[in-house]
Amino acid sequence: MAITRSKPKMGIKERYASMTRDLGWETSYQPMDKVFPYDKFEGIKIHDWDAWVDPFRLTMDAYWKYQSEKERKLYAVIDSFAQNNGQMGITDARYLNAIKLFITGVSPLEYAAHRGFAFAGRHFRGVGMRVASQMQSIDELRHAQTQLHAMSHYNKFFGGMHSSHLMYDRVWYLSVPKSYFDDAMTAGPFEFLTAISFSFEYVLTNLLFVPFMSGAAHNGDMATVTFGFSAQSDESRHMTLGIEIIKFMLEQDEANLPIVQRWIDKWFWRGYRLLALVSMMMDYMLPKRVMSWREAWEIYFEEAGTALFEDLSRYGLKMPKYYEVANWEKDHLSHQVWSTFYNYAGATAFHTWMPNDNEMEWLRDKYPDSFEKHYQPRFEHFIKEQKKGNRFFNNTLPMLCQTCQIPFIFTEPGDPTTTCFRETHYKGNRYNFCSDGCKDIFEQEPEKYIQAWLPVYQIYQGNCGGKEIEDVLRWYNFNLGEDNGEYLDSPDYDLWTQWKESQSRAV
Amino acid sequence: MSVNSIGDYSFDSRDKLENFHGAMLVFIQWEQHLVYCAPFAFPLPPDMLLGDVMKNIVLPAYAYHPDSEKATLEDFEKGQWLLDNKPLQADFTKSLAENGVKHQSILRVTIPGLDGLVGQGSAA
Numbered sequence: 001m002a003i004t005r006s007k008p009k010m011g012i013k014e015r016y017a018s019m020t021r022d023l024g025w026e027t028s029y030q031p032m033d034k035v036f037p038y039d040k041f042e043g044i045k046i047h048d049w050d051a052w053v054d055p056f057r058l059t060m061d062a063y064w065k066y067q068s069e070k071e072r073k074l075y076a077v078i079d080s081f082a083q084n085n086g087q088m089g090i091t092d093a094r095y096l097n098a099i100k101l102f103i104t105g106v107s108p109l110e111y112a113a114h115r116g117f118a119f120a121g122r123h124f125r126g127v128g129m130r131v132a133s134q135m136q137s138i139d140e141l142r143h144a145q146t147q148l149h150a151m152s153h154y155n156k157f158f159g160g161m162h163s164s165h166l167m168y169d170r171v172w173y174l175s176v177p178k179s180y181f182d183d184a185m186t187a188g189p190f191e192f193l194t195a196i197s198f199s200f201e202y203v204l205t206n207l208l209f210v211p212f213m214s215g216a217a218h219n220g221d222m223a224t225v226t227f228g229f230s231a232q233s234d235e236s237r238h239m240t241l242g243i244e245i246i247k248f249m250l251e252q253d254e255a256n257l258p259i260v261q262r263w264i265d266k267w268f269w270r271g272y273r274l275l276a277l278v279s280m281m282m283d284y285m286l287p288k289r290v291m292s293w294r295e296a297w298e299i300y301f302e303e304a305g306t307a308l309f310e311d312l313s314r315y316g317l318k319m320p321k322y323y324e325v326a327n328w329e330k331d332h333l334s335h336q337v338w339s340t341f342y343n344y345a346g347a348t349a350f351h352t353w354m355p356n357d358n359e360m361e362w363l364r365d366k367y368p369d370s371f372e373k374h375y376q377p378r379f380e381h382f383i384k385e386q387k388k389g390n391r392f393f394n395n396t397l398p399m400l401c402q403t404c405q406i407p408f409i410f411t412e413p414g415d416p417t418t419t420c421f422r423e424t425h426y427k428g429n430r431y432n433f434c435s436d437g438c439k440d441i442f443e444q445e446p447e448k449y450i451q452a453w454l455p456v457y458q459i460y461q462g463n464c465g466g467k468e469i470e471d472v473l474r475w476y477n478f479n480l481g482e483d484n485g486e487y488l489d490s491p492d493y494d495l496w497t498q499w500k501e502s503q504s505r506a507v
Numbered sequence: 508m509s510v511n512s513i514g515d516y517s518f519d520s521r522d523k524l525e526n527f528h529g530a531m532l533v534f535i536q537w538e539q540h541l542v543y544c545a546p547f548a549f550p551l552p553p554d555m556l557l558g559d560v561m562k563n564i565v566l567p568a569y570a571y572h573p574d575s576e577k578a579t580l581e582d583f584e585k586g587q588w589l590l591d592n593k594p595l596q597a598d599f600t601k602s603l604a605e606n607g608v609k610h611q612s613i614l615r616v617t618i619p620g621l622d623g624l625v626g627q628g629s630a631a
């Protein structure tokens with residue numbers, strides 16, 4: 001019997017072709033339009049699907065190899081973090097409230113991204129895009145899992161981290177990230193990628209990633225830092241998918257431009273509103289600050305974003321609508337948001353507190369045009385009352401924006417003392433919005449947003465566990481008196497103080 | 508096009524009036540008092556007197572603000588009112604409906620001289 005020599009190894013290009021395009025075919029038993037029913041209704045015209053090539057030319061076999069190596073390293077670090085009582089190394093237990101927000105508001109988005117990319121990975125008729133989306137789908141599932149694992153160690157000691165997915169589905173402020181992602185997932189695959197891969201991962205991601213990962217590093221949270229490193233190479237692939245999909249749509253047909261521009265306008269604004277949560281984390285929740293929200297916005301959006309859109313102008317794309325409003329809000333956003341969560345500390349699964357003297361000084365320094373005049377008096381009042389034993393808890397429920405679902409806490413552009421209201425009417429009903437950006441999004445697709453599950457109004461309709469606020473908080477699965485309330489009155493604070501005292505006694 | 512969809516797509520408003528068990532959603536804000544971060548949302552019967560809404564619901568809700576001690580119910584009635592962005596001559600002896608308040612309406616009131624913690628324009 002003749003011995004056949006094994007074939008020589010394939011080069012990257014060849015392997016990419018055989019592991020992507022060669023896996024697809026023109027279907028003949030069923031028309032392609034029936035096999036791929038979702039890639040035309042959005043109005044995007046594609047003439048040559050093969051024109052899209054993954055710049056990384058990553059194939060599944062290589063993908064598995066890379067990812068399993070990263071996984072091994074990550075879990076080795078997570079294990080030693082737990083064994084060495086890594087929780088003792090953080091700057092201050094206040095820091096963990098950022099982690100609580102992350103695990104309830106961001107990790108479930110990773111899981112949602114896994115689902116969204118699985119959908120895209122099934123429904124593009126171009127094989128290259130399907131494979132790239134499938135790999136991202138697996139990445140995102142891995143992100144959700146590794147975040148839960150990395151942070152689970154803190155859950156052994158601190159409140160607010162025990163029911164992240166249930167809370168994501170029910171809790172009032174978590175409807176902001178949830179509705180953002182549900183909006184993207186219920187669009188077609190092209191809009192989904194424009195929303196998540198481009199508008200979020202390419203344009204805005206640094207505003208999430210930098211504060212969380214540098215914030216973790218600055219504050220001694222090695223669990224999160226390690227996760228961040230492990231996700232980094234995925235992120236660069238995801239960002240590339242984002243920019244490539246935009247270029248691909250714009251190169252394929254001129255008629256795609258207005259659709260893409262409308263999506264970018266929409267998803268810039270939705271993503272920016274979502275980042276309101278990050279702004280307060282940067283300016284208030286990190287015991288050791290990385291940079292201010294204002295600085296981050298200037299570097300990552302005003303500079304980098306402007307350069308990006310200048311570059312994209314050759315396709316006819318313009319800066320996203322209402323970016324000027326976001327630029328104006330950089331002096332106010334974090335303070336308005338922190339003030340809101342201080343108001344509603346009774347109904348959040350993380351703690352809030354007032355900044356100390358050093359932190360007040362930092363805020364004055366970073367926000368010379370706004371903090372001292374508009375926010376310091378408010379905070380000093382809170383502090384004064386709190387010292388008298390009269391910590392403020394706002395016991396009413398707030399009015400919500402129909403689109404972004406955030407309470408009406410934002411002020412008129414140019415006027416930080418007057419709440420901003422916009423409205424529209426649709427089929428005989430009135431709808432209210434926090435901004436022109438949110439109003440425009442509604443008016444493009446009112447039939448979608450009239451179904452919005454707005455937490456406050458759902459409570460009033462009787463759909464959230466009962467009439468009393470306490471019933472609702474139980475339905476949220478809060479451990480009352482542990483997960484919610486003022487930081488200084490929390491079990492977290494007590495435990496941390498005990499640890500620190502016994503540490504200093506040991507020294 | 509009211510939505511971009513693959514087929515027929517038509518839904519009821521999730522917050523239609525009928526879902527609120529006889530009440531309507533009303534939003535109320537004492538302007539410039541941003542210690543309270545956002546306007547309040549209340550489910551209120553349309554035939555409730557505006558005066559009762561203010562006395563029994565809104566004023567107690569603002570109790571933490573130092574200005575609330577300085578403002579009487581009368582001051583509020585004489586204040587400058589906006590109903591859905593239009594000036595309103597508020598009548599506390601009439602019902603919400605008689606004052607023109609509808610489902611999802613926004614009531615905003617300003618009392619001249621009571622401008623929050625540190626005076627006009629500071630919004631606290």
Ligand SMILES: [Fe+2]
Binds near residue numbers: 110113139140143
């Ligand atoms: Fe991810």
Ligand SMILES: [Fe+2]
Binds near residue numbers: 403434
């Ligand atoms: Fe909004």
